[in-house]
Amino acid sequence: MQLFRHASKSIELIESFLDIIDQGTLIFKEGVKNYLYNNRENFVHNLQTLSALETDADITWRKIENILYTQSLMPQLRGDILRLLEELDKIIDLAKTNLFQFDVEIPYIPEVLNQDLVKLTELSCAAIESVIPATRTYFKDPESVKEKLHRVYLYEKEADKLADAIKRRVFHDMPEIKLSQRFHLRYFTLHIETLSDAAEKAADVLSVMAIKRTI
């Protein structure tokens, strides 16, 4: 019966890990919006919350790894599961790093780009938000994972397109800003866009894992 207790504990930890990633995504979205609309106080608060969530995610991931290995749970699947959780952990790490970069570098962002950058952030976060339910589905119904993953790929593609459009606009249609500012804007567009790439990577891992479980 101890085995079931450990199994329940690890399920609980995985659920809480996924909740943390979900919350982190929301906070990142809010943080970028607050930066763009100059709500400095809220932005700093978002930054602190995201940093705390990232630490929690790391701690939870280590607990999961510990329980899966010490209790020899799922010897055939644990490697894959831990890799997937690691990919998700990378997303929240990336979100925190990006928000910190906003805080440290304080990029100049022309107001005309605000709307596009908010949309880009939302698309990237939507890709992450679609990976989380797909991950939950993997644990109970691996055959339905594929149905959920197509959204991730769609959002990632849209985010890529929008990021390209923003970069094009910055370099071609905005002669009033300096070259250094253009580079800065390009980097920050890239930072937001990389979140959707990380979500896509996690989706790839998940997709292979689901196939492995269904054959």
Next chain:
Amino acid sequence: MLLLFFLSSSLFLGWSLGANDAANVFGSAVGSKMLNFRKAAMIASVFVVFGAVSQGRGPSTTLMNLGAVDALAGAFTISLCTALAVLFMTKYGMPVSTSQAVVGAIIGWAVFTGYKTDYNVLSQIIGVWLVGPILGLLISALLFLLLRYYLRKARIHVIKQDAYIRYALIITGAFAAYSLGANNIANVMGVFVGSAPAVILNFGFFTLDGVQMLFLIGGLSIAVGIFTYSERVMNTLGNSILSLTPEAAVVVVLSQALVLFIFSSGWLSQQVAALGLPAIPLVPVSSTQVVVGSVIGIGLVKGAREINTKTLGHIALGWITTPMVAGFLTFITLFFVQNVFRLQVSAGKAGIVDYSSDTISHRAESSIHKLNVVLPGILILSFIIIVVLVFLFYKQRKLKLKAEHELLNQQNEFYETRKQINKMEVSAIHLENNLLSQKLEAKRRENINIALNISAQREFLNTVAEKLEALKCASEPEISAKQLHEVISLLRQKMNFNDEMEHFYAQIENIHKDFQQKLAAAFPGLSNQERRLCILLRLNLSSKEISALQNISPKSVEIARYRLRKKINLGQGENLTAFLQNL
């Protein structure tokens, strides 16, 4: 004692069976680390022995009906040849099964001794060989379909599912071990049933007759095989079910257990016969072949388009080659045993003998010795329990001590690390203190110098003031001219600034220590004066500024620069200052 000597060949056979076939039972669980080997071996051993003792009689009876081996030397030869045939064929990678080798050896014995083989029994046995894997295939396919349907509907979390599967592997493994013992003990001890001692041991709550005692010994030899060699088979040689998913492994093990159970359970056979259907023949079946059938069944459900015909061909080839090799070997060996060692390989009662269960268990009841072993049994059991408890107690204590020792080691390592860190901190602070005290000393000297300088300046200025006072009072122009000349020479002397200049150069050299070293290494022929000029040029001072510092004319500085350029072989157009700054 003679019986024990003759049993040695069958004990070897039992060991070999335990070493190889336990992988079919717990291979998947151990190979995938779901269950550790010791637990698996313990469970498998207990259930193999239990299955052999409680349900091993049926298949043994069938073998006895095939050929009633009624002499110990004959039984010994059959067992030995079976074991050798299995060993030989395994070594050369040929398909082999103990069940088929035993049958071949018995037929070899029958041919040698002139006993008539019961072809009805033989056809039953061959029929079961064919049906066994097919039944395994059907049962596993059906069970797999049901399990897959249930898992899809139930949507159990994969971690919980893993826990359930782990328990299922243990339960089905125990069941498979029971069935393996019940079915395959006939291969190990079947030929000795005719020579079983006529004795019944009464343990109070259960009894063991002679045949069951033989099965107990055979079961124990299988258990020894499991403990001593099967781990290697499970982990290194692997088997076909190791690569399956845990769910499929449960199905394969269960299907194997069911097939072996069906062909060894007398009760089930009677129930089927009671329904008016033909009774199930109780025949030893190859567990490996049933496992192969079961794996194919799962493959078919999963949609495997091709069945590995090579594997099927191997099984079919085994049905022919194994009995032939074992039979031929037995025939030859019996010839030597009878003619060289002069041992009786049969009692000489030619013809078909009926060895049904009833005849085995109720033969010559009057000649059976009944022994009451309740008291010795209780004593032995109590002794075993005490030994186990003491062993567990010491093991627990050892584990506790080990844990404490590890904790202590960790703490020691922690303290050692802390000590090292503290040492490093202390040495860093010491170093810093030294540097600070050096700086302090330098500052102190500087202050003393400043104070001395101030007093010297004051003294000098006082002297000048006194001389000027005297000059003011002087009445004669000659004396005043002389005194004025003295004051001017005094002032000119003071304008040398030798000490200050030395101090200035010392500081500059200290700051540009690296440059000094590089310069000395690159141009060792430079004089002190030239080296100082290099430093001043590196500081980007103009010739005018250098001339003022060195109290020489700008022209002299230009000449010195020209000589320096020559000494360091600087080409025309190359800037001396830039060269020195980049050095």
